Amino acid sequence: MSSMEALLKDESTRNVRRLLKVLILITIAGAAVSSRLFSVIRFESIIHEFDPWFNFRASKYLVKNGFYNFWDWFDDRTWHPLGRVTGGTLYPGLMVTSGAIYHILRMLSMPVDIRNICVLLAPAFSGLTALATYLFTKEMKDESAGLLAAAFIGIAPGYISRSVAGSYDNEAIAIFLLMFTFYLWIKALKDGSAFWGALCALFYFYMVAAWGGYVFITNMIPLHAFVLVLMGRYSPRLYVAYTSWFALGTLGSMQVPFVGFLPIRSSEHMAALGVFGLLQLVGFVEFVRYQVPSRQFKTLLKALIFIVFALSSAILVLLTVSGVIAPWSGRFYSLWDTGYAKIHIPIIASVSEHQPTAWPAFFFDLEMLIWLFPAGIYMCFSTLQDQHVFVIIYGIMASYFAGVMVRLMLTLTPVVCVSAAIALSNILDVYLSIKTPTTPTVGASSADDRKEKKPRVNILSAGKDSIVGIYSKASNIAVIAAFSIYLFVFVLHCTWVTSNAYSSPSVVLASRLPDGSQHIIDDYREAYYWLRKNTPDDAKIMSWWDYGYQIGGMADRTTLVDNNTWNNTHIATVGKAMSSREEVAYPILRQHDVDYVLVIFGGLLGYSGDDINKFLWMIRIAEGVWPDEVKERDFFTPRGEYRVDDAATDTMKNSLMYKMSYYNYQSLFPAGQAQDRVRNAKLPAVGPTLSILDEAFTSENWIVRIYKVKDLDNLGRDHVSAAAFGAGKKKSKKTKAGKGAQRKLRVV
Amino acid sequence: MPSKKNLSTPSTSTSTTTTTSSSASATAAATATPTNPFTILGGIFKNYSRSTPQRTKLIDAFLGFLVITGVLQFAYCVVAGNYPFNAFLAGFSATVGQFVLTASLRIQSNPANKSEFASVSPERAFADFVFCSIILHLFCTNFIN
Numbered sequence: 101m102s103s104m105e106a107l108l109k110d111e112s113t114r115n116v117r118r119l120l121k122v123l124i125l126i127t128i129a130g131a132a133v134s135s136r137l138f139s140v141i142r143f144e145s146i147i148h149e150f151d152p153w154f155n156f157r158a159s160k161y162l163v164k165n166g167f168y169n170f171w172d173w174f175d176d177r178t179w180h181p182l183g184r185v186t187g188g189t190l191y192p193g194l195m196v197t198s199g200a201i202y203h204i205l206r207m208l209s210m211p212v213d214i215r216n217i218c219v220l221l222a223p224a225f226s227g228l229t230a231l232a233t234y235l236f237t238k239e240m241k242d243e244s245a246g247l248l249a250a251a252f253i254g255i256a257p258g259y260i261s262r263s264v265a266g267s268y269d270n271e272a273i274a275i276f277l278l279m280f281t282f283y284l285w286i287k288a289l290k291d292g293s294a295f296w297g298a299l300c301a302l303f304y305f306y307m308v309a310a311w312g313g314y315v316f317i318t319n320m321i322p323l324h325a326f327v328l329v330l331m332g333r334y335s336p337r338l339y340v341a342y343t344s345w346f347a348l349g350t351l352g353s354m355q356v357p358f359v360g361f362l363p364i365r366s367s368e369h370m371a372a373l374g375v376f377g378l379l380q381l382v383g384f385v386e387f388v389r390y391q392v393p394s395r396q397f398k399t400l401l402k403a404l405i406f407i408v409f410a411l412s413s414a415i416l417v418l419l420t421v422s423g424v425i426a427p428w429s430g431r432f433y434s435l436w437d438t439g440y441a442k443i444h445i446p447i448i449a450s451v452s453e454h455q456p457t458a459w460p461a462f463f464f465d466l467e468m469l470i471w472l473f474p475a476g477i478y479m480c481f482s483t484l485q486d487q488h489v490f491v492i493i494y495g496i497m498a499s500y501f502a503g504v505m506v507r508l509m510l511t512l513t514p515v516v517c518v519s520a521a522i523a524l525s526n527i528l529d530v531y532l533s534i535k536t537p538t539t540p541t542v543g544a545s546s547a548d549d550r551k552e553k554k555p556r557v558n559i560l561s562a563g564k565d566s567i568v569g570i571y572s573k574a575s576n577i578a579v580i581a582a583f584s585i586y587l588f589v590f591v592l593h594c595t596w597v598t599s600n601a602y603s604s605p606s607v608v609l610a611s612r613l614p615d616g617s618q619h620i621i622d623d624y625r626e627a628y629y630w631l632r633k634n635t636p637d638d639a640k641i642m643s644w645w646d647y648g649y650q651i652g653g654m655a656d657r658t659t660l661v662d663n664n665t666w667n668n669t670h671i672a673t674v675g676k677a678m679s680s681r682e683e684v685a686y687p688i689l690r691q692h693d694v695d696y697v698l699v700i701f702g703g704l705l706g707y708s709g710d711d712i713n714k715f716l717w718m719i720r721i722a723e724g725v726w727p728d729e730v731k732e733r734d735f736f737t738p739r740g741e742y743r744v745d746d747a748a749t750d751t752m753k754n755s756l757m758y759k760m761s762y763y764n765y766q767s768l769f770p771a772g773q774a775q776d777r778v779r780n781a782k783l784p785a786v787g788p789t790l791s792i793l794d795e796a797f798t799s800e801n802w803i804v805r806i807y808k809v810k811d812l813d814n815l816g817r818d819h820v821s822a823a824a825f826g827a828g829k830k831k832s833k834k835t836k837a838g839k840g841a842q843r844k845l846r847v848v
Numbered sequence: 849m850p851s852k853k854n855l856s857t858p859s860t861s862t863s864t865t866t867t868t869s870s871s872a873s874a875t876a877a878a879t880a881t882p883t884n885p886f887t888i889l890g891g892i893f894k895n896y897s898r899s900t901p902q903r904t905k906l907i908d909a910f911l912g913f914l915v916i917t918g919v920l921q922f923a924y925c926v927v928a929g930n931y932p933f934n935a936f937l938a939g940f941s942a943t944v945g946q947f948v949l950t951a952s953l954r955i956q957s958n959p960a961n962k963s964e965f966a967s968v969s970p971e972r973a974f975a976d977f978v979f980c981s982i983i984l985h986l987f988c989t990n991f992i993n
Contacts, residue, residue: 292965294952294976298983336961340952344980347945351987354937361933383951390960391892 124247125234129227132254135595136223138603140265143620145219148605150646150663152268153653156218158186159195159268163202163214170195171357177658178648179670180640181692188357189666193277193310194270197221222263222272229514230254232279237518239286239487240480241525249521253279257597258465258513264603271510274311279514281307282494285321286487288345292337297344304345305352308359315368315432316511318353320497321345322375324490329375329382333486339383346376366426370416377412381405435504446724447665450717453507462502464601465509467593468586469520476519479526495519524583531579607650609707621705624650627698627804630797631655635696642689643698644678644711644718645671651698660692668721675722678757679715679730685756686792686819689809697793697807701761704768704802706777712744713778715757745781759788760807763795768802791823907954911947918943938992945984953977 139148147156162170173186198217205212230250238246253259262271281303288296308314325342328334350363350372363369385401419425427433434441434448438456441448448454462470477495480488494515502512604610609621631641632655640658641651648662661671677688689697702710711718715735722730734751737743744758752758766774766787774783793807813822900908921940930936956965956973968976 291967292956293968294949294956294973294980298976298980302983336955336958336964340955343948344952347941347948348980348983348987351938351941351945351984351991355987355990361937364937380948383955388892391895397888 121243121247125231125250128230128247128250128254131251132226132230133223135255135598136226136260136264138264138599139605140219142603143605143608143610145216146266146605146607147215147218147268147653148264148266148607149269150606150649152218152266153649154663155194155268155270156215157649157653158190159198159218160214162195162199167196167199177656178652178662178664179667180658180660182667182670184664184666189664191270191308191310191312191356191358193306193308194221194268194273196309197273198268218268219266222267222269223265225273225276226254226259226263229259229276229279232276232283233514233517236279236283236286236514237521239283239290240491240518241522244528245521245525248525249518252469252517252521253514255591255594255598256466256469256513256517257594257602258509258516260594260598261465261602262507262510264598266605270311271313274307274313275510275514277303277307277310278313278317278511281317282320282490285324285341285345286490288341289337289486292335292340294340294344297341298348300341300345301348301352304349305355308353309356313511314353318363318369319371320490320494322372323497324493325379326371326375327489327493328486329378331489333489334379334382334386335486336383336386338486339379342379343376346372362426365424367420367428368432370420370425374412374416378405378409381408435501438504445668446717446720447668447671450714450721454505457503457506457509461506461509464597466513466516468590469516472520472523473516474519476521476523479522480519491515491519491522527579527583531576609705621801621803623799623801623803625654627797627799627806628654630799631657631696631698631806634797639695640693641696641698642674642677642692642694644674644700644714646714647698647700657696660694669725672722672725675718676726676730678711679719679722679735679755681754682756682759682790682792682820683818684729686809689792690812694809696796697756697760697809699757699760699805699807701765701802701805702778703761703765703776707803708778710761710778710803711757712761715755716742718757743781744776744779744783746784748784753784753788759790760793760805762788763790763805763807765802789823791819904954904958907950907957911950911954914943914947914950918947935992938988942984942988945988946981949977949980949984952980 147153158170158173161173165173170192171187174183175186176183178184198214198221201221202212202214202217205217230253233253234246234250236246237249259275262269263275281300284296284300284303287293288300304314304317307317321342325338328338350369353359353363354361363372382405385405389397389401416425420427428436430441430445430448434445434454441454466473473495477492480491498508498512498515501508607624609623611619611621613619628651631639631651635657638658640660641655642660643651645661645663645665648659648664651657651659652662661667661674665671673688673692677685680688700707700710701712702708703712716732719730719732719735723732731751734749735742735755737747737749741747744752744762748758762774762776762783764787766783766785769775772785774785774787775781776783790807792810794810795805796808797804797806799805810819813819815822817825897905918940921936921943925936925940953973953976955961956968956976957970965973
């Protein structure tokens with residue numbers, strides 16, 4: 101014990117501290133990785149959501165065919181008649197990263213399957229995110245705040261939700277790149293070093309290659325620079341850091357084929373360009389001012405800056421209006437005009453992640469951090485340096501965006517962790533210093549900077565004592581104990597949320613039997629595997645776009661539309677086929693060479709994310725293109741209700757989607773008692789008839805239903821009459837009373 | 849170490865000359881202001897050519913050359929159209945980027961800015977300049993196809 105104390109007081113205490121730091125960071129990385137493994141341990145090592153299936157498929161292609169083939173990949177198994185130029189329409193950073201890891205591991209003679217690399221990429225990168233956050237926060241305050249921030253981001257559910265094992269999405273590596281780019285930017289700004297600026301640009305380039313959210317960085321850094329200029333904090337360091345970042349970063353971002361000329365042409369990137377021009381002006385003016393110390397000249401130059409800035413922004417507006425520079429794309433524009441997407445682009449509004457956030461979500465995802473966050477921002481204001489301005493701007497912008505859109509909670513989480521760590525570390529700095537000032541005289545002389553904060557922090561209890569400051573052990577212990585408890589509860593909350601809310605793969609549905617054992621509903625893979633094994637290799641599957649990637653990934657069949665919603669008309673075509681009568685739908689199916697139609701139906705199991713619930717969006721998207729043929733109003737009852745039971749409208753009952761979902765469904769129940777568990781509706785006694793489709797496969801729990809499109813009739817009749825004829829004939833064989841039934845069918 | 853000393857001593861001497869000459873020119877400008885603006889400009893130029901170190905002048909000449917190259921490229925683009933747009937962008941942004949990086953080098957190696965760049969010595973600034981320029985040219989040659 102005494103030797104330990106000697107060691108700590110020794111000169112080598114620095115080494116001990118360094119060792120501790122490394123140990124803590126390793127532990128944090130371990131916690132970050134292991135808290136993301138719930139779903140792998142509970143279920144299996146599998147890719148989860150919809151988008152990752154495409155990334156996984158692309159990674160497999162990359163590993164199998166090499167980089168150049170991947171770059172020029174034309175994928176003819178999606179968007180069936182059109183195909184997709186995949187190399188030019190994706191962000192390749194994620195696939196290239198996992199491909200590189202794959203080859204490195206192979207080189208080290210550890211042949212790991214690409215699937216396992218894809219599944220475990222996000223947890224691995226979350227460890228790196230913790231490290232990057234540590235570095236970033238270290239630049240803001242000190243190392244202890246950095247360690248706190250790393251611990252926070254390691255387990256904060258707001259970030260875990262997008263980075264559990266198996267969610268092989270762009271965000272998996274993007275948040276690490278975001279934090280590291282910001283760290284490098286702060287470093288470049290502090291040192292005024294072109295080297296750090298160039299590194300920042302290189303990681304910015306990597307970020308551009310990895311995620312479409314790079315636009316956030318493209319606007320954050322210029323905004324920071326602009327605010328610094330407005331605050332009169334222009335310095336040569338700012339010039340060096342910003343221009344070296346912008347010159348290299350913009351050129352780098354244009355190397356990604358999907359981005360191309362956007363940094364020159366689109367409005368999202370104009371802020372960076374504008375601030376670049378502004379900094380040139382300011383730099384020049386500062387230079388001239390240094391040469392000529394005349395006061396009038398200075399004011400003249402200030403006016404000059406203002407005029408040129410106004411002029412250039414006017415030119416920018418003019419170029420945007422005249423169309424040389426593309427206006428904001430719908431996805432970004434809907435962040436400002438929050439009602440825009442719902443009116444004009446239903447496909448953006450139809451995604452559940454694009455909805456506004458409710459306040460419990462903030463608490464759910466960030467727990468105690470959400471109330472430490474404003475305190476940290478306040479503390480940034482009280483020690484306002486260049487880098488603190490960045491945290492403040494980032495905090496404000498990110499909280500706005502997270503309020504507008506649920507999925508942008510992801511970009512808010514890092515700054516909340518950083519800011520909460522600053523606040524908490526300030527508190528701990530004050531209340532953990534028990535040892536030094538036992539007597540007030542010593543304390544006053546040794547810790548003058550601490551003294552400034554003391555009256556503010558314990559303003560409630562300070563009035564009693566004549567001594568200023570908190571030297572009473574009781575108050576120290578009380579505050580520290582309270583915050584330790586908060587931190588423990590935070591860990592518990594994070595683990596609970598991760599385990600219960602964010603660790604369920606959407607491919608397999610888990611439920612509990614009455615005895616507590618787990619029952620797994622695996623209908624998706626059952627059906628996709630059926631498609632893979634029992635259909636010809638070039639069969640075309642039509643489904644709603646949500647399932648496009650999964651069909652391509654698991655069933656390995658050609659799809660018409662998928663989650664990359666680049667062609668709205670094509671999606672609307674599928675929506676029209678799903679929402680029209682059979683006679684209208686059949687020519688569409690024929691024209692697009694559709695062999696199988698796949699629908700998701702949750703009525704038997706109470707699985708609410710099925711196609712009948714998404715049906716209204718299909719109608720809306722189809723209506724946007726064919727307003728005369730598909731009308732949303734027709735699917736509602738006269739009272740404006742969306743119903744599937746007896747009261748459903750004829751349009752609803754005759755739509756292909758309704759027929760496919762409820763075909764033969766009443767045969768599961770006693771006569772007249774068919775029940776839809778999602779809509780809580782009693783279905784009509786007579787189920788729908790299908791004449792253009794044959795039921796090909798229905799999974800165990802009726803979640804996935806696959807229909808085969810019938811060929812043209814041999815005798816040239818239309819399908820409805822052929823089916824009627826077939827049905828009538830069968831009946832006439834059995835009984836003589838068939839003629840009446842046949843006539844009846846003909847009438848219908 | 850001695851080389852650094854060699855570098856630092858002339859820089860300090862130049863900075864002192866800078867201050868003295870600027871104050872001298874300030875008085876000259878103050879007397880000249882009421883008459884006409886050309887004398888101000890002439891004063892600026894005289895002040896510049898007197899007080900700027902030789903190496904900085906070299907950098908400024910390079911900057912001027914880059915400006916001329918950029919203007920020529922832009923003029924050609926305006927006259928002849930921008931058909932291989934990536935080639936125009938690569939060439940133009942190479943000049944702009946090189947201009948900016950050189951200006952950064954000039955700022956960093958300016959002895960008057962020494963307090964701003966505590967951690968960046970002139971040698972370090974030059975190494976940074978080389979590093980950034982290499983990256984810039986890699987990107988440009990890749991982008992021009």
